[in-house]
Amino acid sequence: MKIISTSSFQTKKIGQLLAEELRGGEIICLSGDLGAGKTTFTQGLLRGLKIKGPYTSPTFTIVKEYHRKTQNVKHTLRARRSMLHVFHIDAYRITSKDLRELGFNDFAGKENSVVILEWPEKVKRLIPTKSVWINFQWVNEKEREITFDTK
Ligand SMILES: Nc1ncnc2c1ncn2[C@@H]1O[C@H](COP(=O)(O)OP(=O)(O)O)[C@@H](O)[C@H]1O
Ligand SMILES: [Mg+2]
Known part of the structure; x- marks a missing residue:
């Protein structure tokens, strides 16, 4: 699926909408050149995940790690306070080995975590096949083509 975003506000909004679909355990790979909008999109996504x-x-x-309490499910007898952990990673300057040493396999893909990964191609060996790939392409000063590709 392809979308043309015509402003950084719109790119944030699309990120925010994606957040509503997340249930935990997702690894979201954001590919595209410098300035294509990956970090802008992430800001919307974090906002949508109710991260302050x-x-x-x-x-x-x-x-960069963020944590927030998840809402307690009302009907559970033992109301447990659980946490959602969100990891925003910029892999531009690192290798798969570096990311493994940073504990990637301990937190990525876990049901209480969401991983947002910029420059995924730099650490491709570590990324599970079941991840969400979103590509950002610069069209002109204000427009970016955003392509969603779920593997
Ligand atoms: N439609 C758009 N979507 C996202 N960013 C845009 C758009 N139009 C202009 N921009 C600008 O492009 C830049 C994107 O930067 P950034 O999100 O940091 O990119 P990346 O993380 O891919 O390097 C920002 O300065 C942003 O304001
Ligand atoms: Mg960036």
């Missing part, structure tokens, strides 16, 4: 800002870029930290 500010959303600082993980460019230097590699992995």
Whole structure:
């Protein structure tokens, strides 16, 4: 599925809409060149996941981690406070080995985590086949083509 976004606001909005579909355990791979809109999209996605800002870029930290309480399910007898862990990763400067050492396999794909990964092709060996791929392409100053490809 392809969408043309005509503003960064719209790209954030699309990210926010995707958040509503997430149930936990997803690995969302955002591919595309520098300036294509991956981080902008992520800001909308984090907002949609009800993560409080500010959303600082993980460019230097590699992995930026956010946590929030999930709503308690009313009918569970033992009301447990569970957490949703969201990991925003910028793999531009790293390798699969680096990401493995950062604990990727311990948190990625777990039911209480959502992983958002920029530059997934840099760490492709580590990414499970069952992940969501979204490609961003620069069209012009204001337009970006966003392609959704679920594997
Ligand atoms: N339609 C659009 N979608 C996303 N970003 C856009 C759009 N139009 C202009 N921009 C601008 O392009 C830049 C995208 O940067 P960023 O999201 O950091 O890209 P990336 O993370 O892919 O390198 C931002 O400065 C943003 O304001
Ligand atoms: Mg970025």
